[in-house]
Amino acid sequence: MSGGDLSRSPFSPFIFWIVRIMRIALIGPPGSGKSTIASLLSSENNVPRFSCGDFIRGANDKYPWVKSIIGDYDVNSGKLADPLAVCEIMFKAIDLELAQTTQNSKPLSYILDGSPRTGYEAERYLSLPTHVAPSLYVIFSTDSEVCIARLSTRYLHRPSGRTYNAKCPPKVHMVDDVTGEPLEVRGDDDPDRIQVRLDQYKELTYEAIYQILSRVNTSTSSAINSNFDVLEINDDGSMPPREISVHISRLSRLSKELEVLRRMYVGHWFIRMYIKDGLATYKVTSIQKTIRDLPLLNPLDAL
Numbered sequence: 001m002s003g004g005d006l007s008r009s010p011f012s013p014f015i016f017w018i019v020r021i022m023r024i025a026l027i028g029p030p031g032s033g034k035s036t037i038a039s040l041l042s043s044e045n046n047v048p049r050f051s052c053g054d055f056i057r058g059a060n061d062k063y064p065w066v067k068s069i070i071g072d073y074d075v076n077s078g079k080l081a082d083p084l085a086v087c088e089i090m091f092k093a094i095d096l097e098l099a100q101t102t103q104n105s106k107p108l109s110y111i112l113d114g115s116p117r118t119g120y121e122a123e124r125y126l127s128l129p130t131h132v133a134p135s136l137y138v139i140f141s142t143d144s145e146v147c148i149a150r151l152s153t154r155y156l157h158r159p160s161g162r163t164y165n166a167k168c169p170p171k172v173h174m175v176d177d178v179t180g181e182p183l184e185v186r187g188d189d190d191p192d193r194i195q196v197r198l199d200q201y202k203e204l205t206y207e208a209i210y211q212i213l214s215r216v217n218t219s220t221s222s223a224i225n226s227n228f229d230v231l232e233i234n235d236d237g238s239m240p241p242r243e244i245s246v247h248i249s250r251l252s253r254l255s256k257e258l259e260v261l262r263r264m265y266v267g268h269w270f271i272r273m274y275i276k277d278g279l280a281t282y283k284v285t286s287i288q289k290t291i292r293d294l295p296l297l298n299p300l301d302a303l
Helices: 012-020 034-045 052-057 064-070 083-103 119-126 144-151 190-215 241-262 285-291
Strands: 023-027 110-113 135-142 155-157 162-164 230-235 269-276 280-287
Touching: 023 034, 023 190, 034 110, 034 162, 034 241, 052 064, 064 083, 083 110, 083 119, 110 135, 119 190, 135 144, 135 241, 135 269, 144 190, 230 241
Parallel strands: 023 110, 023 135, 135 230, 230 269
Antiparallel strands: 155 162, 269 280
């Protein structure tokens, strides 16, 4: 399957209802653009965005309940927080959102910005009930050179999570486009810490990706989440983040439509999106087929 508007399908009359249910987990190395895209998905679809890093940075004022969980962890150290603490923070955020949506008789929706990051976290997400767990995992495959170039010129709007860099700069230097508030440089975006974070991603997050891909159809309990799809984005850095977010929104809706066909045809969907020279092409297979030859680690290198 290639190009075009993937939201067009025989089930298109149901898209208005489907778009209201969006539980997406964005996974990728530092500098892959996932936070920028998560912010776009959140604002354009009116869905909350959850970032563990943002929760920790706001522990002293905006999210005081995080302080008792995270202790004296320094978010600017370049090191990953304890996976148990990360899960506690993220699951509490999901629980709070679930309580609110249940009260308002709405389905749970959220965007996970950078979670899960370890094999342990992936196992925890995969054990959530289907109506709570992510329905689409988006995996960014971005070259280290692109990531380093983005991070070394990155500016952050902390309240919203919006980020800018040399390729996608703010309209006014160091000023947020939306609010007019000042931007800042993250403390862990210096070259040495960037490399530490990229190395940690390869060491720990590849295991999370493998857990996600290999977990399909292994559960014997209907209460355990086994209804999810995977989108891998092979990004050369040439497509604007807003266009990528539009593709993800469409594919998220499509994955819900494909759920109608899942048990009749191919099972869970593995959708690969290739971005080259600003254009996107797609390849769709089943996850079962995709994982046959995967090694224990570095799964995306084998695809």
